[in-house]
Amino acid sequence: MQMLCQIDTPDYASWKTAFDDDYEERMQAGLSQLQIWRDADHGSTVLVLFEVNDRKRAEAWIAKEQGFGGAMTCTFLETV
Structure with a gap:
């Protein structure tokens, strides 16, 4: 399983x-x-693709990261 996270940051x-x-x-x-x-045009958006070995631990990591107040969304993906 993979996870794609979009992070919006004013300071890359x-x-x-x-x-x-x-x-x-x-x-x-x-x-x-x-x-x-x-993002090649604006540089304020970053996408990170991860391989996920444990979804529950990944979800806990997401919750911790989002707790810092930054704009981050993550989507779990699977190959079909």
Whole structure:
């Protein structure tokens, strides 16, 4: 299963630093980063694709991240 997260950030550089620092927590949540995209026109929207090894832990990670107040939406995806 994969998960696609859209994050809206006014400061990509600061977001990326914090995201990189959160690596260990994502691993503990059963998430492996597959790809990151950035909006080519505005740069304020970031999409991150993860491989999900444990949906319940991934959902807990999402709740924690959304608790910081940033705009983030995530969708779980499966290959059909």
